[in-house]
Amino acid sequence: MSIQTLKGQLPEYAKDLKLNLGNLANETALSEVQKAGTFIATAIASRNPAVTEAVVAEFASKLDAPTLNAVKAATAIMGMNNVYYRYLHLADSEDYSKLPAKLRMNVIANPGASRQDFELWCLAVSAVNACGSCIAAHEKVLRRAGMTPEQIQAAVRIASTVHAVAVTLEAEQTLQSQSLAHAA
């Protein structure tokens, strides 16, 4: 399983995604670690087991164990924060931002990887999970840390494409098993 496998499985109507995926796997704007982590985090967040498997197989070797752990931690904790803070941002009432969240998120203080990289992966996952306030906040942190718009954009392009690939391959999987079911 690899990026090559995923590309091979993408149907003709999704050729754009296939080519984007290939380009992004070779993207140079980010460091190898940042790129690998972004691919893995956004694959997990896109919730397609086959895509997660392929992306991890392709990229996990670029990361040492604590860093891979930090990537997974970012995805896990943003799974929670993206829902919670999106709610705070969208709710009509100011009351909720005054209440203590009472949600543990201590892994953010000590993720086991570079702080900046961790923030980048949080941003990428927030893009997949569609939390506007999270995106705004993490983007500001990254810009203050000195990342350029092009670098951050690269992470978001990866998030966008990985997500699209996940959705497409899931659909193809369903339709294939459906047609097998009908044939039977």
Place this chain on the structure above:
Amino acid sequence: MLTVGDRIPSFNLQAVVSSEQDKAFSTINDASSPGKWKVIFFWPKDFTFVCPTEIAAFGKLNTEFNDRDAVIYGVSTDSEFVHLAWRRSHPDLKALPFPMLADIKRELSQGFGVLHKQEGVALRATFIVDPQGVIRFVSVNDMSVGRNPEEVLRVLDALQTDELCPCNWQKGDEFLKAA
């Protein structure tokens, strides 16, 4: 009595860590379990009635406390031999997963300021101490009233829970630095 913001006093005590004769005793001092939160709870006397229920209740929550990077120390002014005898005689205490400290010289009870003025034994006091040795929670009951260890766990959770994510950023706030 010490309170929130005070430092834990230094101490060096014998403790019972097992019901088996050859593994029973160990020494615990203020440098033990570095980097961990400590939940230190005192009771007046071994071999009395309210205490075993509370102690066993803390024991049942030991994994929950450990998950939160906390160790539990139970303390009374009884000797380590009395602790061992009580552990072995009481079914709820036999497999207790945390140490029972023997504060026989009353150094820890006095250090914390929890000796009952007339009785001379420890009050039912509970302290949560952070990894830097600072007291963050204090609770004392009169002799006859047991504690609720679930409440202590709830407080520990609350002490450890901070909104660390910049997602909580409001327009105009200062920022966390991605150091």
